[in-house]
Structure formats: C-alpha cells, structure tokens
Amino acid sequence: MKGWTVALDEVNGREAAALIRDGILEDLLIDSDAPRPGTIYRGVAERPMKGQGGMFLRTPDGSAFLRQVKGLTPGQTLLVQVTGFAEPGKAIPVTSDILFKSRYAIVTPNKPGVNVSRAIKEDEDRDAALEAAHEGFAEAPLPEGAGLILRSSCAGADPEDIAEDVAAMCKLAAHVLADAGKAAEVLVEGDGPHALAWREWTHVTDVDPEPGSFARSGADELLDALRSPYVKLQGGYTMIIEPTSALVAVDVNTAGDTSPAAGLKANLAAMRDLPRQLRLRGLGGQIIVDPAPCPKKDRRQIEGQLRAELKKETVESVLTGWTTLGLMEIQRKRDRQPLKDLLK
Structure with missing residues (x-):
C-alpha cells in the first residue's frame, strides 16, 4: 500500500x-488504564520531597509529583497537567505549565502573545491563520494573560475550522483557569488515541x-511483528530490543555478513530504525546499545546517523555517549506505556 x-x-x-x-x-x-498525558487536575499539595525541590500532590488518580516547587505549602490547591506515564510504583509526573492543545491552536496560560509556527513559511498562509484566529477571538477571547500558538497544521486549512478550534480552546482555557474548587478533581481528560491521531x-x-x-x-500484521524482540534491518542485519526493569538493552548483529564493512553497515541500519522501534514499542528511560563490532573511527558516523534520526522525534531523546566497554547510552523520555503491557 x-x-x-x-x-x-x-x-x-x-x-x-x-x-x-x-x-x-x-x-x-x-x-491504557493509566492517566493520559494532557489530563488536567486540580491537585492538592501533600508533602514536599526534601533534597529534590519537588512536591507530592493528591489527585483522583493517585499521587502525583511536581518538580521545581516554590512557595507551595501542604493543603494548597493548584492546576497541574500530566506530562507522561509513571513507572511502576512511582507518582504521576505533572507540570504546572499547562497547555490547551488542539489540531490548529495551543493556548498558553501566563505566556501572552499570538504566534505562528515557524514551519509556516508563506506570508499568505501566516496572514490567513492570524485572521482566522482573530475571528475565533470574536467568539471567545483569550483568557487574561494567556497567549496563543497557531500550529503548522494551519497552513492551507479552512479558516472556519481554525476559527472554531481557536474559540473552543479559548473557552476551555477560560473555564479551567477560572476554577476555584478545593478538592482534588479531574478537570480535563487527556486525548485518547483517536483524538490524538486527529x-x-x-x-x-x-x-x-x-x-x-x-x-x-x-x-x-505490523503490530504482530512488534511482539517479538527481533527486528529485521535493511541489508539482512538484525537488532534485538529487550526491555528490563532497569533499562532497555539493544543488540545489533551482522547476521551472515562477514565483509570488513559489515559492522558499520549493520550499525547504520540499526540507528536509522532504532528511534521508530522505540516509539512503536513505547520504550524510554535508559537505553543501552551494544553495536556490532566496528573500529572506533566509525563511531562519529554512527553517532551522526542516530542524531539525525532523533531530530525527527517529537519526544526528547539524547545520545549521552559511549561507555568504556564500547556501549552507546541513550536517554529517552517515557511518553508512552510499554507496548508489551498493553498487549497482554
């Protein structure tokens, strides 16, 4: 197809x-059964985490953890948003920097100004998006002190659709930001897979x-292939991806290729596909790659291939370096539930 x-x-x-x-x-x-990223809570501060500058909060879905807290005291309520999935036995990760995100627009509380995505290059498209946004403001103005980002999807979109989206986000933001409740409560449910796809x-x-x-x-059929740790790479090479409780182990193999450049070619093929495989399998945290044997002089080329692929990712992923044993270390944000847990 x-x-x-x-x-x-x-x-x-x-x-x-x-x-x-x-x-x-x-x-x-x-x-999944876990709270969806994007969910907005009215949380209640419970106890500070000494030495980490954070605070545990009470939410309807269990304990949440907010980093970099200043001036927050136990019993105080505040609005927070889920940023990812919690590891087993840990608190839900949340932030107080809330975003109201939809297909065409993002409302940004406490960050005033109307901005257009840099991905929209044509002046005509930028002007059309701004005009549509102001049509939306006529129906529902931005909350005081809030800003708006017009997303790249506005390019070529129907102005009426943009205006409706902007108005809907402004109304939602105004309603949530005006909240004055005192008990822990879910104010906005995060988007599910169908809404996220849209x-x-x-x-x-x-x-x-x-x-x-x-x-x-x-x-x-493509989903069934993800049930196996074995990944077939271009050129006949293979890669094995196995998550453990502490990290994700990745092993790159040359299979039957015994040529002098086999190691380099296998590693390049693996680096091209690794970010996609991690995304599909819902894997993050510490990732250790055991590359196929190759000279140290080839490491820069392997790194370059991986960094190029990581730039395409929307999730924060960083190549932190090489160990003394010649293993690659990658740190990737946990933004999804592991696929193996969802297919049980």
Whole structure:
C-alpha cells in the first residue's frame, strides 16, 4: 500500500490508532488504564520531597509529583497537567505549565502573545491563520494573560475550522483557569488515541475510522511483528530490543555478513530504525546499545546517523555517549506505556 494511511480501531478492547506509510508502521497509539498525558487536575499539595525541590500532590488518580516547587505549602490547591506515564510504583509526573492543545491552536496560560509556527513559511498562509484566529477571538477571547500558538497544521486549512478550534480552546482555557474548587478533581481528560491521531497526524487525508481498519490496512500484521524482540534491518542485519526493569538493552548483529564493512553497515541500519522501534514499542528511560563490532573511527558516523534520526522525534531523546566497554547510552523520555503491557 502506497502513501500515508491512518487506521482507527481497537486492540484488545482498547482504542488504538496506527499511522502507516508505504506499508511501514510509522506510529502506533494504544489507550491504557493509566492517566493520559494532557489530563488536567486540580491537585492538592501533600508533602514536599526534601533534597529534590519537588512536591507530592493528591489527585483522583493517585499521587502525583511536581518538580521545581516554590512557595507551595501542604493543603494548597493548584492546576497541574500530566506530562507522561509513571513507572511502576512511582507518582504521576505533572507540570504546572499547562497547555490547551488542539489540531490548529495551543493556548498558553501566563505566556501572552499570538504566534505562528515557524514551519509556516508563506506570508499568505501566516496572514490567513492570524485572521482566522482573530475571528475565533470574536467568539471567545483569550483568557487574561494567556497567549496563543497557531500550529503548522494551519497552513492551507479552512479558516472556519481554525476559527472554531481557536474559540473552543479559548473557552476551555477560560473555564479551567477560572476554577476555584478545593478538592482534588479531574478537570480535563487527556486525548485518547483517536483524538490524538486527529490532532497530530494532520498531513494524512486517507483515514479509515471504521471497525476492522487495522485488518484492512495491514496494521494487525505490523503490530504482530512488534511482539517479538527481533527486528529485521535493511541489508539482512538484525537488532534485538529487550526491555528490563532497569533499562532497555539493544543488540545489533551482522547476521551472515562477514565483509570488513559489515559492522558499520549493520550499525547504520540499526540507528536509522532504532528511534521508530522505540516509539512503536513505547520504550524510554535508559537505553543501552551494544553495536556490532566496528573500529572506533566509525563511531562519529554512527553517532551522526542516530542524531539525525532523533531530530525527527517529537519526544526528547539524547545520545549521552559511549561507555568504556564500547556501549552507546541513550536517554529517552517515557511518553508512552510499554507496548508489551498493553498487549497482554
């Protein structure tokens, strides 16, 4: 199947969305039982974490942890937003820098100003987006002290759709920011996979929202391949990805290639696909890569390939360096639940 396709379906009774390009699974979203990133709570401060400058908060979904707290006392309420998934036994990660994000617009409390994404290069598109935003303000103005970011998806979009989106986000932000409650409560539920697909995969027009779309698009077979730790790479090379309780171990192999450049070629193939594999498998934290044998002089080229791929990621991922044993160390934010936990 050529081109981009979005399939909206269910996996094991969970809402799911798949992004497919030319028969390759580029992204996969599956709902979980954990609080969704983007969820906004009215939290209640409970106790500070001495030495870390943080505070544990009470929420309807359990304990949350807020970093870099100043002037917050136990019993005080505040608005916080879920930033990712908690590791087993740990508190929900939250931030007090709340964003109201939709397909075309992001409302930014305490950060005034109207800005247009730098990805929109044409002046005509930028002017059209700004004009549409002001149409939205006519229906629902920005909350006092808040700002607006017009996303790259505004380029070429219907002005009426942009205006409606801006107005909806302004209304939601005004309602939440005016909250004066005292008990822990969920104020806004984070977006599920179908809503996230609509919000983030805006460049795709071929969307199949009907039940059975995973089977029709081939997403079912592509998903089955992710159940195995073995990954087939271009050139006949292989990579094994195995999560443990402490880290994610990645082993790169040359398979049957015994040529002098086999190690370099295998490592380059692995670096090209590793970020996608981690994204699809929902893996993050500390990632240790055992590359195929190759001279130290090839490390810069391998690093360059990996850094180029990491720049395409929306999730913070950093190559921290090499160990004395010749292993690569990567740190990736935990933004999803591990796929293996969702397929049980």
